[in-house]
Amino acid sequence: MNDSQHDYIGSVNTGKDLSTEIYMFKIDRLSKIADVFFSDFNSLFILDSKIKLYHADKISNDRFAILPVYINEKAKSLDKVYELYSYFYQNIIPNTVVIGVGGGSLLDLVGFTTKTVSGNIPLLFVPTTLSSMLSPFIRGRFLINFDRKKDFLSVRGSPSITVLDPSFIRTQDAYSLTQDCLLALSTGLTCEASFYHFVENTLSMGITNWSDDLLKELLIQNLWLRIKSRKDIFVGEKIAEVIQTASNLMIRYSKALGLGIIIESNIAVNYGFLDESIYKRIKKVITSILKLEKLPIDIQSLYQILNYSDEITNSSTFKIPILIKFGQTIEIPISAESIIETVKHLFFEGLHS
Structure with a gap:
C-alpha cells in the first residue's frame, strides 16, 4: 500500500488488546477497500441502505457480497442482530472480512454481530456521517438497544481498520x-x-x-x-x-x-x-x-x-x-x-x- 495515496492517521489503542488502524483517503469504489487492505480475504459488505441511493457510483458488486441494511437508532436492536446472524451463517467462510459502511448505528449493529459470532473475524469500518467520523469507532465497545433502552447491551470490540472519507458527508443534509x-x-x-x-x-x-x-x-x-x-x-x-x-x-x-x-x-x-x-x-x-x-x-x-x-x-x-x-x-x-x-x-x- 502506498501511504502517499492513503494517508495513515495512526493506530489507536481502544482498550485492553484492542486497537484500530485509521486511514483517511477518498474512496472511488468500495471494492478498492478490500483490495487495499484484505486482498487475500473473502469480503462481505454490510451497507446502510442509503448508500445505494446517494453513493451508487462507489458500489461495485461484481465480485463481493453486498447486503444493504435499513438502519437507524431504533433498528439497532437484537432483532437486526438475529437477521445478520442468519446472513453470516450462510455467507461467512474461512478468511472472511466484514466491511461495514454507514453511520454509528450500523457500526454498533455490525460490530456487535461480528464479535458475538466470532472474535476472529476482522471488521473494517467506513463511516459515512460526520457523527460516525467523530468518535464511535474509538470507544472500544459495540452497543445494542434492548426493550427501547439506549445501549443496554454491549460487547468489547473495535474495527481492525477505519477508513475516513470526508466526501461521504457531502450528501448529508x-x-x-x-x-x-x-x-x-x-x-x-x-x-x-x-x-x-x-x-x-x-x-x-x-x-x-x-x-x-x-x-x-x-x-x-x-x-x-x-x-x-x-x-x-x-x-x-x-x-x-x-x-x-x-x-x-x-x-x-x-x-x-x-x-x-x-x-x-x-x-x-x-x-x-x-x-x-x-x-x-x-x-x-x-x-x-x-x-x-x-x-x-x-x-x-x-x-x-x-x-x-x-x-x-x-x-x-x-x-x-x-x-x-x-x-x-x-x-x-x-x-x-x-x-x-x-x-x-x-x-x-x-x-x-
Missing part, C-alpha cells in the same frame, strides 16, 4: 450535518478551549463554506483530543443517553447530545462551578443549531428513566462531567432530583429564557 458538529463541540468543552472556539467559528461560517482541508482538520483534532484525554464520558453524553431512552429512541443522538450539553451546563451553573455568561454563550450556539424553543422531552418519561437507573445501580446519583470553564470539567455525583428540576425549568421557561 445541512441540518443533520450541523447537528453532528455538536460531538466536536462536546470534545472542545471537555478537553480543550481552543478546539471549542475552532468548532464554534466553523459553525458560524456555514457548512457551504467548509473546505476539505477544514473538515480534515476538524476530524483529526477531534480524534486526537478524545484519544489523548482518555475520558470515559464527555459533556452532554450522560443526559443525551437518558433523553434518547425517554423518547423511545425517537430523538436523534446529535440533537439529544445538544440538549444534554445545555442541561449539564445549566446544572454546572446551579452548583456554582460555571460562570453564567459561559453557559449563555454555549446555549446560544446550540439553540441556533437545534432551532428549538422548548425541550422536546416528556418529563414523566424522563423521571421514570432516572428512577429505573436508580433501581439498577442502587444509587440516586449520576456521575456527570461538570463544566468548570471551556476545556475543563470535574466529575461529580449529581442527584436525579437536580436533573429533573433543571429539566423542568428549561421545559417550562423555554430554551431561550
Whole structure:
C-alpha cells in the first residue's frame, strides 16, 4: 500500500488488546477497500441502505457480497442482530472480512454481530456521517438497544481498520450535518478551549463554506483530543443517553447530545462551578443549531428513566462531567432530583429564557 495515496492517521489503542488502524483517503469504489487492505480475504459488505441511493457510483458488486441494511437508532436492536446472524451463517467462510459502511448505528449493529459470532473475524469500518467520523469507532465497545433502552447491551470490540472519507458527508443534509458538529463541540468543552472556539467559528461560517482541508482538520483534532484525554464520558453524553431512552429512541443522538450539553451546563451553573455568561454563550450556539424553543422531552418519561437507573445501580446519583470553564470539567455525583428540576425549568421557561 502506498501511504502517499492513503494517508495513515495512526493506530489507536481502544482498550485492553484492542486497537484500530485509521486511514483517511477518498474512496472511488468500495471494492478498492478490500483490495487495499484484505486482498487475500473473502469480503462481505454490510451497507446502510442509503448508500445505494446517494453513493451508487462507489458500489461495485461484481465480485463481493453486498447486503444493504435499513438502519437507524431504533433498528439497532437484537432483532437486526438475529437477521445478520442468519446472513453470516450462510455467507461467512474461512478468511472472511466484514466491511461495514454507514453511520454509528450500523457500526454498533455490525460490530456487535461480528464479535458475538466470532472474535476472529476482522471488521473494517467506513463511516459515512460526520457523527460516525467523530468518535464511535474509538470507544472500544459495540452497543445494542434492548426493550427501547439506549445501549443496554454491549460487547468489547473495535474495527481492525477505519477508513475516513470526508466526501461521504457531502450528501448529508445541512441540518443533520450541523447537528453532528455538536460531538466536536462536546470534545472542545471537555478537553480543550481552543478546539471549542475552532468548532464554534466553523459553525458560524456555514457548512457551504467548509473546505476539505477544514473538515480534515476538524476530524483529526477531534480524534486526537478524545484519544489523548482518555475520558470515559464527555459533556452532554450522560443526559443525551437518558433523553434518547425517554423518547423511545425517537430523538436523534446529535440533537439529544445538544440538549444534554445545555442541561449539564445549566446544572454546572446551579452548583456554582460555571460562570453564567459561559453557559449563555454555549446555549446560544446550540439553540441556533437545534432551532428549538422548548425541550422536546416528556418529563414523566424522563423521571421514570432516572428512577429505573436508580433501581439498577442502587444509587440516586449520576456521575456527570461538570463544566468548570471551556476545556475543563470535574466529575461529580449529581442527584436525579437536580436533573429533573433543571429539566423542568428549561421545559417550562423555554430554551431561550
